[in-house]
Amino acid sequence: MAEALSCDYCGKGIEDTPEENAWHGVTPYPGDMPNTGMCLACGGDPEARTTRKRMGWALVSFVDARIPIIRDALSSANRASFEKMTYEQKANVVTRMVARGVIV
Numbered sequence: 001m002a003e004a005l006s007c008d009y010c011g012k013g014i015e016d017t018p019e020e021n022a023w024h025g026v027t028p029y030p031g032d033m034p035n036t037g038m039c040l041a042c043g044g045d046p047e048a049r050t051t052r053k054r055m056g057w058a059l060v061s062f063v064d065a066r067i068p069i070i071r072d073a074l075s076s077a078n079r080a081s082f083e084k085m086t087y088e089q090k091a092n093v094v095t096r097m098v099a100r101g102v103i104v
């Protein structure tokens with residue numbers, strides 16, 4: 001029987017199954033093992049039809065907070081090509097820049 005967990009971001013009650021917990025089976029476990037999980041709305045649902053839902057609320061808010069910072073830092077030529085990117089491509093730029101330590 002699956003454990004009852006609550007989402008670390010929104011507090012929603014979920015079960016520790018692949019269908020409900022985005023952290024199911026992840027090692028080392030990112031949460032407080034006996035109590036917390038990550039619901040698919042926050043952690044991302046690989047089966048969802050929209051990019052934002054696939055990414056999950058936690059990552060979308062992380063990316064949304066940084067898109068204006070990157071846009072402002074770009075030269076006007078680079079900014080024009082950045083604006084033409086899809087949301088998914090912009091998200092990739094954000095996560096790459098964070099990984100490289102360009103922004104936090």
Ligand SMILES: [Zn+2]
Pocket residue numbers: 007008009010011012038039040041042043
């Ligand atoms: Zn949640």
